[in-house]
Amino acid sequence: xxxxxxxxxxxxxxxxxxxxxxxxxxxxxxxxxxxxxxxxxxxxxxxxxxxxxxxxxxxxxxxxxxxxxxxxxxxxxxxxxxxxxxxxxxxxxxxxxxxxxxxxxxxxxxxxxxxxxxxxxxxxxxxxxxxxxxxxxxxxxxxxxxxxxxxxxxxxxxxxxxxxxxxxxxxxxxxxxxxxxxxxxxxxxxxxxxxxxxxxxxxxxxxxxxxxxxxxxxxxxxxxxxxxxxxxxxxxxxxxxxxxxxxxxxxxxxxxxxxxxxxxxxxxxxxxxxxxxxxxxxxxxxxxxxxxxxxxxxxxxxxxxxxxxxxxxxxxxxxxxxxxxxxxxxxxxxxxxxxxxx
Amino acid sequence: xxxxxxxxxxxxxxxxxxxxxxxxxxxxxxxxxxxxxxxxxxxxxxxxxxxxxxxxxxxxxxxxxxxxxxxxxxxxxxxxxxxxxxxxxxxxxxxxxxxxxxxxxxxxxxxxxxxxxxxxxxxxxxxxxxxxxxxxxxxxxxxxxxxxxxxxxxxxxxxxxxxxxxxxxxxxxxxxxxxxxxxxxxxxxxxxxxxxxxxxxxxxxxxxxxxxxxxxxxxxxxxxxxxxxxxxxxxxxxxxxxxxxxxxxxxxxxxxxxxxxxxxxxxxxxxxxxxxxxxxxxxxxxxxxxxxxxxxxxxxxxxxxxxxxxxxxxxxxxxxxxxxxxxxxxxxxxxxxxxxxx
DNA sequence: CGGTATCTTGTAAACGTTTTCAAAACAAGA
DNA sequence: TCTTGTTTTGAAAACGTTTACAAGATACCG
Numbered sequence: 001x002x003x004x005x006x007x008x009x010x011x012x013x014x015x016x017x018x019x020x021x022x023x024x025x026x027x028x029x030x031x032x033x034x035x036x037x038x039x040x041x042x043x044x045x046x047x048x049x050x051x052x053x054x055x056x057x058x059x060x061x062x063x064x065x066x067x068x069x070x071x072x073x074x075x076x077x078x079x080x081x082x083x084x085x086x087x088x089x090x091x092x093x094x095x096x097x098x099x100x101x102x103x104x105x106x107x108x109x110x111x112x113x114x115x116x117x118x119x120x121x122x123x124x125x126x127x128x129x130x131x132x133x134x135x136x137x138x139x140x141x142x143x144x145x146x147x148x149x150x151x152x153x154x155x156x157x158x159x160x161x162x163x164x165x166x167x168x169x170x171x172x173x174x175x176x177x178x179x180x181x182x183x184x185x186x187x188x189x190x191x192x193x194x195x196x197x198x199x200x201x202x203x204x205x206x207x208x209x210x211x212x213x214x215x216x217x218x219x220x221x222x223x224x225x226x227x228x229x230x231x232x233x234x235x236x237x238x239x240x241x242x243x244x245x246x247x248x249x250x251x252x253x254x255x256x257x258x259x260x261x262x263x264x265x266x267x268x269x270x271x272x273x274x275x276x277x278x279x280x281x282x283x284x285x286x287x288x289x290x291x292x293x294x295x296x297x298x299x300x301x302x303x304x305x306x307x308x309x310x311x312x313x314x315x316x317x318x319x320x321x322x323x324x325x326x327x328x329x330x331x332x333x334x335x336x337x338x339x340x341x342x
Numbered sequence: 343x344x345x346x347x348x349x350x351x352x353x354x355x356x357x358x359x360x361x362x363x364x365x366x367x368x369x370x371x372x373x374x375x376x377x378x379x380x381x382x383x384x385x386x387x388x389x390x391x392x393x394x395x396x397x398x399x400x401x402x403x404x405x406x407x408x409x410x411x412x413x414x415x416x417x418x419x420x421x422x423x424x425x426x427x428x429x430x431x432x433x434x435x436x437x438x439x440x441x442x443x444x445x446x447x448x449x450x451x452x453x454x455x456x457x458x459x460x461x462x463x464x465x466x467x468x469x470x471x472x473x474x475x476x477x478x479x480x481x482x483x484x485x486x487x488x489x490x491x492x493x494x495x496x497x498x499x500x501x502x503x504x505x506x507x508x509x510x511x512x513x514x515x516x517x518x519x520x521x522x523x524x525x526x527x528x529x530x531x532x533x534x535x536x537x538x539x540x541x542x543x544x545x546x547x548x549x550x551x552x553x554x555x556x557x558x559x560x561x562x563x564x565x566x567x568x569x570x571x572x573x574x575x576x577x578x579x580x581x582x583x584x585x586x587x588x589x590x591x592x593x594x595x596x597x598x599x600x601x602x603x604x605x606x607x608x609x610x611x612x613x614x615x616x617x618x619x620x621x622x623x624x625x626x627x628x629x630x631x632x633x634x635x636x637x638x639x640x641x642x643x644x645x646x647x648x649x650x651x652x653x654x655x656x657x658x659x660x661x662x663x664x665x666x667x668x669x670x671x672x673x674x675x676x677x678x679x680x681x682x683x684x
Numbered sequence: 685c686g687g688t689a690t691c692t693t694g695t696a697a698a699c700g701t702t703t704t705c706a707a708a709a710c711a712a713g714a
Numbered sequence: 715t716c717t718t719g720t721t722t723t724g725a726a727a728a729c730g731t732t733t734a735c736a737a738g739a740t741a742c743c744g
Contacts (some may be wrong), residue, residue, distance in 0.1 A: 001462060001482075003730060014694045019732060027692055049455035049732035051541055054396035055699055061435075073418035081437055091452055093403075094436040103428070114392035140343075178579070230631060236435055259631050266633060289601050290574060291633045345700060356724045361702060369722055393700035632717055 002043045007156045011039035025286055056144025062118040062312065063111040065095045065104065072284035073301060074122070077147065078298040080305025081120055088313050090117070095341075101129060111142070118143035118312045123151075134247045143315035147200065147308040150325065155314065159308045163198050166297045166330035167253075170279050171293075173332055175213045178341035179277060181239045182210075183250040185222040185233065185257050201282065202253050220244050228253065233260020233265075241268055241276070248341055250279040255284050258294055262337070277338040292336035300328050344385045345425065347513035353381035402655065405453040405461040407446065408435045413598075414466070419489065422647025423462055430655050432459070439564055443471060450475045453484070460485035460654045465493075484655035487648040490540065499665040501650045505540050508639045508672035509547025509595075512621050515674055516591045516636075517543065517555045519684030521619060524552075525592040527564040527575065527583045527599050544595050544623065562586050570595065575602020576609075583610055583618070585646060590620040590683055597626050602635055604679070619680040634678035642670050 004022075008015045013032060021036040039045070053059050055077050058242040065080055065264050066074050074096075082092045092167055093116060104123075111119055119137060121144065123130050135180060137144050138156070146158035174182055184206055187199050210217040222236045233252060240250065252258035258280030262272060273292055283298025309322075314320040324337060343471030346364075350357045355374060362370050363378040370378075381387070395401050406423055408416050416438075424434045435458060439446040448464075453461055461479055463486065465472050473495060479486050480498070516524055525549055529541050552559040564578045575594060579602060582592065596599035604614060611617050615634055625640025645684035649668055655661040 005730080015731080016694060016696095016733080017692090020693090029692065032692085048457065048730055049452075050401060050457050051397060051458070052390075053734075054392045054701090054729090055731045055733090057392060057699075059392060063580055064436075070418060071513050072414070072417075076412060076416075076418075078436065079412050079438060082438060083440070090437045091456075093405075094420065094434045096421060096424060098425070106428075110391075112388055112434075114395070115390065115392050123464045225722085252403075262633075263631075289605075289632070291604075291642075347700080357701080358703080358724060358726095362723090365702085371722065374722085390700055394702075396699090396731090397701045397703090399729075436721090 001048075002045045003048065003112070004045070005038060006043055007036065007039045007045045007141055010043060013035045014089065019155065029091065029247045039050050039157055040266060047072065058116055059115050061093050061116045062090050062117045062120065062316075063093045063095050063107070065097060065119060065121045065123070067097050067099050067122060070198065073299075075123065076284065076301045079303045081309045083172035084309035085237045085307050085313075088309075090313070090316075093339050095135045100126070104130065105133065108137065112137065112140060116142060118145070118316045120145050120147055120308050120312055122146070122148045135334045138140055145312040145315065148305055151257060156325050157325060159311065159326045160198075161299045161304065161328050161330050163201035163206070163330075164205040166299075168209040169205075169332050170251050170281065170297045171209030172213055173334070173338065174251060174277065174279060175209065175217060177277065178340060179249040179294040180214070180216055181218050181220065181244065181247045183220045183244065183247050185240070185250060185252040185254075187228060187238050187253070189227055197286055199253060207250065228257050230256045230260045230263075233262045235258035235260075237261035237264030239269070241265060241270065247276070249279065249338070251281075252284050254294055255280040255294065258296070258337075259290055262290055262294075273337050273339045283314045283333060288335070291326075291336070295335045295338040296333050297330045298333045299330050303328060344387045345390070345392075346387070348386045348595060349378065349381045349384055352385060353378045359618050362491050388528055397680035399457060401459060402431060402456050403435050403456065403458045404658075405435045405437055405449070405458045405652070406437060407453075407461060407463045407465070409441050409464060415624055415641075418626065419464065419647045422644045423651045426648045427655075430651075432655070432658075443469070446472065447475065450479065454479065456486060458665065460658045462487050462489055462650050462654055462667045464488070464490045485654055486655040486659065487650050497665050499653045499667060501646050501653065501668045501670065502540075503641050503646070503670050503672050505672070506547040506550070507541035508623065508641075509544035511547075511672065511674050512593050512623065512639045513548045513551030514555055514595060514682065515676070517551065517559060517590075518623060519619065519680060521591040522558055523558065523560050523562065523586065523589045523591075524567060525562045525564065525586065525589050525597075526612045527578050527582070527592060527603060529567055529570060529593040529595070535564040540613075541595060548593065556673035562589055570580070570599050571599045573603045575599035576606045577602075579606030580610070581613065583607060590679070591620045592620065593623075595623045597622040597636065597638055598622040599677075600638070602634055604632055604636075615679050615681045621680050625675060630677070633677070637680040638675050639672045640675045641672050645670060 004015045004018050007018045012249065013036060017028065017032060018036055023031050050254055062080055062085055066078060068074050083091050095107040097107060104214055119142060134144055134153065144156055146156060148160055150160050152160045186203050209220055218238060225232050233256060239265060250261050252261050262278055265272055265276050272278065280294045280296035283296050311324050349360045355378060358422045359370065359374060363375050388627050390546055404427055405497050406420055408420060410416050420436065427434050437449040439449060461484060476486055477662065487499055488498060490502055492500045492502050510610055528545050552561055562582060564582055566573050567578060575598060583606060592603050596604050602618055607614055607618050614620065622636045622638035625638050
């Protein structure tokens with residue numbers, strides 16, 4: 001493998017000069033610069049990134065820690081982050097934890113050891129273990145930024161959507177359409193309404209809208225569940241629809257859930273949206289793909305990723321030291337699955 | 343930052359011994375090992391990965407170069423690769439080129455400089471430029487493995503699906519159901535039938551099945567297009583259905599295309615699957631999510647990723663030098679969107 | 685031409701590991 | 715106790731860069 005020494009020898013200069021040319025510093029005579037460039041081309045020299053990373057202790061790598069990778073939300077997020085990072089010269093180490101705490105720990109360890117310059121985390125949950133790991137990262141001077149979850153640790157940046165407002169908007173939409181008996185498919189955590197996490201914020205918005213906007217709204221909560229998948233949506237929908245024949249709308253807190261609910265409604269012979277309006281949440285790809293097309297509360301996923309990336313970059317470059325907590329707005333996308341009550 | 347020297351000092355041994363403990367080599371007295379371990383814990387020492395990578399010239403990173411990241415296919419693939427790599431101690435650098443040749447080049451450059459140990463590529467196309475880059479990688483001793491495309495370069499490993507057989511199976515399925523006027527939605531490249539790429543292989547299988555299995559099959563080719571997206575599917579479907587009222591089935595060479603076609607059929611007032619059977623290709627998430635649920639030729643995406651990863655690992659470890667070209671079978675998943683002709 | 689300021693270049697140290705080599709310590713057999 | 719062989723340890727070199735520092739070259743002024 002050809003090193004900087006070989007180039008120096010061929011160009012008849014010192015290795016320091018070659019280094020200066022490679023990193024195009026100032027203070028190199030044009031003639032010399034050209035000679036070095038020529039030698040580089042001739043030898044096919046390529047700087048050893050392992051060596052320069054080592055010397056500068058800068059890896060130019062950022063870790064992106066996601067709990068899942070297969071969901072459209074996660075991959076859209078990863079894509080947005082990677083794109084933004086690429087343009088700024090950073091490369092992305094993909095770390096999907098799969099919800100496995102051991103694996104999360106292993107990845108955080110790797111990141112610590114390979115001296116990543118920053119980490120973007122969308123955590124499984126803000127467990128004490130995660131918090132500890134994150135603090136460890138920050139002690140080592142590694143910039144950290146959360147996405148889609150506002151951590152309890154004060155001094156760390158985050159980008160989240162206003163899930164309260166999203167829930168509120170969705171509920172308002174259904175209420176304005178005249179619906180009064182409204183099913184809500186929300187996970188088990190959400191319903192308890194304790195922690196300030198994504199699901200329970202949405203649920204809180206939903207409750208609030210119902211309280212604010214009409215006196216006669218009845219919310220029918222789904223049975224609790226853990227994973228917001230298509231299959232769960234189908235089960236939930238089946239149970240709720242059977243038990244509540246007078247329910248006229250269902251607000252599902254995830255698009256995949258909503259699609260599942262749609263399937264169950266179809267299976268039970270309901271006409272959509274005539275017999276039942278359905279509203280989703282997320283705005284992922286599948287939304288536009290159902291019959292009828294799915295109304296949904298869309299999250300600006302790309303913007304989330306982009307902002308998380310630029311925030312992290314600012315921290316890494318020392319441009320901005322103080323944490324920045326960004327809250328983005330969700331927007332209602334009205335399609336064909338929600339209609340006014342006759 | 344605490345280094346190996348600090349540990350050595352505290353434990354009263356040389357740095358060589360600490361290194362031996364850290365990498366748990368043999369020939370260290372239990373008592374010494376324990377003392378060192380204690381010192382490591384006490385100081386919170388964490389080996390500097392940048393330094394050891396530099397010293398050994400082993401990054402333990404593999405690059406995964408994908409043309410797109412947002413599609414379910416790509417993200418499922420990336421997920422499978424990352425999972426398998428993780429278990430073997432390798433970390434994954436995510437590189438989505440977005441179909442941009444400059445970006446592909448920039449990423450390949452990065453990988454070369456940071457001395458990744460291997461690269462898995464699902465290229466935009468086997469352009470001469472890509473080929474050149476790949477050869478450059480291999481000259482530097484970096485293992486390369488293709489996925490979802492069999493490269494023309496002889497001596498490189500690949501994992502692909504038998505797209506010919508997939509096309510054949512799909513067509514056979516429709517013919518066996520009694521369909522004779524069958525629309526085929528395939529991209530522009532596919533229809534030319536020249537190169538041995540994914541799309542044209544499928545088209546070849548489709549032609550062959552029609553020729554083999556019935557004398558009276560008429561294939562109605564879609565207008566050419568470049569991107570197999572939902573929107574394109576809707577356009578294509580609209581055109582084809584209007585122009586061919588007697589067509590009884592459409593075979594779309596992508597699930598997203600198929601979903602688009604379904605939408606256009608709905609919009610034109612057709613009853614699915616009564617008036618038109620629709621068959622997809624890929625077996626990605628969305629397949630089970632449509633109304634009616636989509637029959638499709640499923641690719642073993644997870645297995646593809648897994649095999650690509652293990653193949654690459656074998657090459658990196660020198661277990662197997664000779665390239666391995668794996669061909670996997672697609673399987674028909676029959677759901678509700680394809681029915682027999684009455 | 686001497687002096688000063690600026691630009692250009694080279695020398696050499698440093699980064700934190702791994703690894704080679706040889707020395708030290710120990711064990712066992714005589 | 716002295717060999718001989720084995721196990722354990724440390725000293726020091728090496729990996730390929732970057733960079734601080736100093737020295738050499740050049741330009742400009744009076």
